[in-house]
Amino acid sequence: MKKLIIALLLVATTATYAQETKAVGDFTEVKVFDRMRVNLIKSSDNKVILKGKDIEDIELINKNGVLKIRMDINKIFDGNETFVEVHYNNLRVIDANEGAEIVVNELIEQPRIEIRVQEGAQVKVGLEVENAEMRAVTGGIINASGTAKNQNVEVNTGGIYEGKSLETTDTTLRIQAGGEADIFARRTAEVKIRAGGDVHVYGNPTELIKDKFIGGRVTVMK
Numbered sequence: 001m002k003k004l005i006i007a008l009l010l011v012a013t014t015a016t017y018a019q020e021t022k023a024v025g026d027f028t029e030v031k032v033f034d035r036m037r038v039n040l041i042k043s044s045d046n047k048v049i050l051k052g053k054d055i056e057d058i059e060l061i062n063k064n065g066v067l068k069i070r071m072d073i074n075k076i077f078d079g080n081e082t083f084v085e086v087h088y089n090n091l092r093v094i095d096a097n098e099g100a101e102i103v104v105n106e107l108i109e110q111p112r113i114e115i116r117v118q119e120g121a122q123v124k125v126g127l128e129v130e131n132a133e134m135r136a137v138t139g140g141i142i143n144a145s146g147t148a149k150n151q152n153v154e155v156n157t158g159g160i161y162e163g164k165s166l167e168t169t170d171t172t173l174r175i176q177a178g179g180e181a182d183i184f185a186r187r188t189a190e191v192k193i194r195a196g197g198d199v200h201v202y203g204n205p206t207e208l209i210k211d212k213f214i215g216g217r218v219t220v221m222k
Contacts, residue, residue: 020050025062029093032100032121033070036084040094040104043087052082096121096140107146117142117159127166136161136179155179155197164202164221173199175216191218 024046032038036058048069050058057072069084095116096102104125114133117123117140127146134151136142136159145165153173155161161173164182171185175197183189184203191199191209193216201208202221210218 018051018055020055022048022050022060024048024060024067026090027062027065027067027088028090029066029095030086030088030091030102031066031068031095031097032084032102033068033098035099036069036071036082036101038069038084038086038100038102040091040102041085041087042089042106042108044089045087046089047087049085049087050082051084054082058082058084094123094125096123115142115144116140132166132168134161134163135159151183151185153181153183155181164200167203171205175199193218 026046030040048060059070059072061068092112093114094102098119098121100121102123107126107128109128111129112131113127113129115123115125116135118137120139122141124143127144127148130149132148132151134142134144134153137156139158141160141162143162148166148168151166151168151171153161153163153171155175156179157177159179161181164184167184167186169186170188171183172190173181173183174192175181176194178196180198182200182202185201185205186203187205188207189201189205189209191201192211193199194213196215199218200221201218208220
């Protein structure tokens with residue numbers, strides 16, 4: 001009887017937890033939705049490995065080089081027990097939506113990257129780039145580290161940018177309607193705040209340009 005119970009438990013576990021590999025073609029942008037948890041892994045092949053519960057309900061849509069990863073409409077916002085590995089060979093844009101969590105497992109080394117988060121989604125990334133474009137809105141969070149020569153950051157409506165560990169030469173930051181940003185710049189930091197926002201500037205930049213309208217705070221961290 002005991003052996004039968006163990007066997008049934010093993011069958012149930014196998015039924016609820018599965019793994020599948022899918023070819024997805026060439027893409028340069030990843031968009032993730034529905035609280036999905038995604039790891040981005042540099043590879044010679046473009047493919048997606050699905051793990052966890054309900055993987056048959058995951059939709060992978062590659063249209064014009066934009067790979068969208070989301071749950072089926074009947075499972076919307078139910079992706080927190082599903083894990084996705086995205087293997088890529090050329091990635092220009094990372095876009096997280098609807099509470100999704102994206103972690104880049106290795107340092108991204110290339111001329112340029114664009115990262116966008118919104119609706120409470122999060123991205124954690126390490127970079128070695130010439131130019132970084134960052135956008136965090138509606139409660140989205142970007143945590144960035146590494147190096148970038150130039151950085152342009154937009155924070156809006158409660159977005160959070162955690163960039164004190166991303167060392168840049170020049171950074172331009174614009175905050176509208178609240179939000180928080182930590183930036184690191186050695187030469188120039190240009191900060192524009194409209195209708196509130198909280199900014200911490202690291203790196204002791206040679207030039208700090210501040211432009212505030214209707215509230216906001218800029219603090220230079222020693």
